[in-house]
Amino acid sequence: HLEKSYEPRDNSCTIAIYSNNNNNNNNYNNNDKSELWYPEENDRQDPVVMARRLGILPGGQWKPLNCHPLFNVAIILPYRNRKQQLDIFMNYIHPFLQQQNLDYRIFVIEQSPLTEFNRAKLFNVGFKEATKINDFHCFIFQDIDLIPQNPNNIYACTKMPRHMSSSVNTFRYNLPYTGLFGGAISLTRKQFEKVNGFSNIFYGWGGEDDDFYRRLQSRGFKIMRFGPNIAQYYMLTHKKEPPSNSRFANLENAAKRYDSDGLNNLEYTVLDHQLRPLYSWILADV
Ligand code: NGS
Numbered sequence: 001h002l003e004k005s006y007e008p009r010d011n012s013c014t015i016a017i018y019s020n021n022n023n024n025n026n027n028y029n030n031n032d033k034s035e036l037w038y039p040e041e042n043d044r045q046d047p048v049v050m051a052r053r054l055g056i057l058p059g060g061q062w063k064p065l066n067c068h069p070l071f072n073v074a075i076i077l078p079y080r081n082r083k084q085q086l087d088i089f090m091n092y093i094h095p096f097l098q099q100q101n102l103d104y105r106i107f108v109i110e111q112s113p114l115t116e117f118n119r120a121k122l123f124n125v126g127f128k129e130a131t132k133i134n135d136f137h138c139f140i141f142q143d144i145d146l147i148p149q150n151p152n153n154i155y156a157c158t159k160m161p162r163h164m165s166s167s168v169n170t171f172r173y174n175l176p177y178t179g180l181f182g183g184a185i186s187l188t189r190k191q192f193e194k195v196n197g198f199s200n201i202f203y204g205w206g207g208e209d210d211d212f213y214r215r216l217q218s219r220g221f222k223i224m225r226f227g228p229n230i231a232q233y234y235m236l237t238h239k240k241e242p243p244s245n246s247r248f249a250n251l252e253n254a255a256k257r258y259d260s261d262g263l264n265n266l267e268y269t270v271l272d273h274q275l276r277p278l279y280s281w282i283l284a285d286v
Pocket of ligand 1: 182183205206207208209210243247248
């Protein structure tokens with residue numbers, strides 16, 4: 001069900017499927033941790049050294065050179081004030097994406113201080129800015145505290161929007177509720193545009209992902225998930241944010257805002273940007 005970004009050719013890259021999946025058995029096997037990665041909180045490398053070693057171009061871009069990639073992906077990461085987690089994430093994600101033979105680029109969208117964090121709006125900003133740079137076919141919107149553990153969890157798009165992180169260690173690898181669409185998700189550019197992106201009004205913690213799920217439903221999208229053995233993530237530990245007071249009120253009138261609140265009324269200022277060794281950094285006032 002993968003949506004290819006490029007026409008397949010004779011020398012198209014293959015997608016490696018790893019051994020713990022070869023038995024065609026999608027039943028979750030709690031004991032089979034053979035291919036799973038467990039991040040260490042000290043796993044960090046010098047970014048310049050890492051970029052050189054892995055052949056990553058400035059701004060966190062890479063594509064395979066020995067075969068023709070099939071997938072062209074922008075990874076959008078909202079960010080503020082979590083330097084250590086960002087380092088750990090970069091340390092794991094580049095080798096992970098390279099194993100999958102993707103043509104990818106990583107964007108870190110940092111929110112300027114003073115206003116409350118607005119995860120959803122930062123995703124919209126990342127989408128807009130990435131789209132200016134390149135004709136990305138597929139977008140991954142994800143939090144930096146989530147490390148994908150199974151190399152088969154491909155960072156590409158599917159025919160329907162995909163919830164990628166349905167199996168997280170902090171939920172004992174169970175999905176807490178069917179409508180959860182937070183953590184890590186993938187959508188094609190077209191799918192994202194069709195729902196007018198995320199709502200811009202969710203300042204503070206919670207609800208923005210639920211709103212987005214309803215947007216998808218209202219536009220007739222069914223979401224998909226890979227099996228729980230593939231969709232496994234390890235969440236880096238941090239203090240829980242207090243939930244926002246406005247989130248339920250915002251959700252209540254969600255349906256009225258789908259067409260007027262999102263990509264089409266997005267306002268922000270880019271205060272600064274840099275091509276850092278492992279990612280493109282954008283500082284935005286939202
Ligand atoms: C719901 C939140 C979502 C959030 C989910 C999981 O209650 O935004 O919990 O959160 N919805 C509202 O607050 C309305 S988690 O346990 O992963 O921190 O994504």
